[in-house]
Amino acid sequence: xxxxxxxxxxxxxxxxxxxxxxxxxxxxxxxxxxxxxxxxxxxxxxxxxxxxxxxxxxxxxxxxxxxxxxxxxxxxxxxxxxxxxxxxxxxxxxxxxxxxxxxxxxxxxxxxxxxxxxxxxxxxxxxxxxxxxxxxxxxxxxxxxxxxxxxxxxxxxxxxxxxxxxxxxxxxxxxxxxxxxxxxxxxxxxxxxxxxxxxxxxxxxxxxxxxxxxxxxxxxxxxxxxxxxxxxxxxxxxxxxxxxxxxxxxxxxxxxxxxxxxxxxxxxxxxxxxxxxxxxxxxxxxxxxxxxxxxxxxxxxxxxxxxxxxxxxxxxxxxxxxxxxxxxxxxxxxxxxxxxxxxxxxxxxxxxxxxxxxxxxxxxxxxxxxxxxxxxxxxxxxxxxxxxxxxxxxxxxxxxxxxxxxxxxxxxxxxxxxxxxxxxxxxxxxxxxxxxxxxxxxxxxxxx
Numbered sequence: 001x002x003x004x005x006x007x008x009x010x011x012x013x014x015x016x017x018x019x020x021x022x023x024x025x026x027x028x029x030x031x032x033x034x035x036x037x038x039x040x041x042x043x044x045x046x047x048x049x050x051x052x053x054x055x056x057x058x059x060x061x062x063x064x065x066x067x068x069x070x071x072x073x074x075x076x077x078x079x080x081x082x083x084x085x086x087x088x089x090x091x092x093x094x095x096x097x098x099x100x101x102x103x104x105x106x107x108x109x110x111x112x113x114x115x116x117x118x119x120x121x122x123x124x125x126x127x128x129x130x131x132x133x134x135x136x137x138x139x140x141x142x143x144x145x146x147x148x149x150x151x152x153x154x155x156x157x158x159x160x161x162x163x164x165x166x167x168x169x170x171x172x173x174x175x176x177x178x179x180x181x182x183x184x185x186x187x188x189x190x191x192x193x194x195x196x197x198x199x200x201x202x203x204x205x206x207x208x209x210x211x212x213x214x215x216x217x218x219x220x221x222x223x224x225x226x227x228x229x230x231x232x233x234x235x236x237x238x239x240x241x242x243x244x245x246x247x248x249x250x251x252x253x254x255x256x257x258x259x260x261x262x263x264x265x266x267x268x269x270x271x272x273x274x275x276x277x278x279x280x281x282x283x284x285x286x287x288x289x290x291x292x293x294x295x296x297x298x299x300x301x302x303x304x305x306x307x308x309x310x311x312x313x314x315x316x317x318x319x320x321x322x323x324x325x326x327x328x329x330x331x332x333x334x335x336x337x338x339x340x341x342x343x344x345x346x347x348x349x350x351x352x353x354x355x356x357x358x359x360x361x362x363x364x365x366x367x368x369x370x371x372x373x374x375x376x377x378x379x380x381x382x383x384x385x386x387x388x389x390x391x392x393x394x395x396x397x398x399x400x401x402x403x404x405x406x407x408x409x410x411x412x413x414x415x416x417x418x419x420x421x422x423x424x425x426x427x428x429x430x431x432x433x434x435x436x437x438x439x440x441x442x443x444x445x446x447x448x
Contacts, residue, residue: 023321042213069241076235095235111151130299143365160350202277233392401430
């Protein structure tokens with residue numbers, strides 16, 4: 001078993017860690033899910049509530065995970081085993097299992113981003129989307145098992161390759177390239193969207209809060225989106241934290257990562273809503289906003305193929321920087337606890353996850369039996385997102401706030417060498433606020 005010694009891989013720089021952690025947090029949920037949830041929940045009002053919840057509960061749980069990981073210098077299971085033992089390693093196990101399951105279907109959806117990058121320049125594709133056939137095109141694509149599995153395999157190969165290359169030469173190196181590129185592409189797309197005729201209506205919808213539309217469901221959606229989009233409860237930040245230098249100031253790192261994650265989500269709305277309104281599309285069109293509504297929007301833009309390609313490249317960057325963190329959670333466990341080499345763990349686990357994802361790829365076209373009325377992909381998503389992640393988040397918060405409190409205080413203040421003005425507030429969010437809020441997500445989310 002690997003211990004927290006000099007031989008453990010470490011981030012090469014603070015910037016590298018921030019980019020990798022932000023990459024883990026910024027995923028399809030920010031670029032794809034956040035805008036359509038805002039669209040379905042009254043635009044600006046949802047954004048305001050989301051920001052408040054993320055900057056309180058989100059930062060607190062992320063800081064707890066980083067502290068646990070850095071203190072132990074081990075994977076999610078090994079960290080709990082080293083710091084407390086007993087039944088606590090089960091919390092880490094939930095993270096490892098969640099990583100396996102989420103990446104299995106995440107790789108399928110992420111594969112679509114590669115397909116749509118290529119389709120952006122495929123003759124006739126955008127013309128058909130402009131003619132109102134984007135839904136038919138998407139349906140035909142996901143119903144073609146050979147295509148969907150091929151793009152899933154391509155995406156998983158890229159994920160495995162980066163993780164196989166290690167922390168410094170793989171994850172950090174590629175995140176330092178892809179995360180700045182992601183924000184540059186977002187800004188290009190925003191510049192194009194806000195200069196379209198009729199974009200003002202989209203900006204008003206997105207930026208002007210209408211609190212009359214706020215319900216308990218709005219708050220729940222904002223809380224759930226904030227929690228899941230930050231990669232909390234699945235051991236990613238524990239694992240990434242385990243490669244951190246003892247000199248890193250954790251509170252500022254957590255706030256920076258959350259701020260970048262929130263910025264990406266907010267900016268994606270600025271890129272999407274002005275364009276959607278400019279062409280008279282429906283802002284509350286749900287998950288179909290990305291793969292059905294937006295191709296129709298791009299098709300009507302000057303240089304639409306270029307902007308379509310850039311948007312799906314943006315989605316690809318968001319997806320792969322998250323997927324490598326999910327695979328790293330699993331790889332770190334097998335390295336630390338079973339003594340596997342990074343190469344063996346990366347390729348073997350990556351292949352197993354790919355095979356596990358094939359039923360999800362097949363299920364969307366009706367080529368795989370349903371589970372309790374849900375497609376296989378939706379069923380796996382439901383179990384991991386609505387059961388494993390909330391439970392992991394609740395127990396991580398309780399662990400930091402009650403069980404491991406004295407050591408947690410020392411870890412977040414670097415053994416007292418750095419003051420943390422919000423320490424008392426952080427402790428009580430971990431002790432009471434976060435567990436209750438996440439328990440609410442858990443109970444409400446269990447409606448199968």
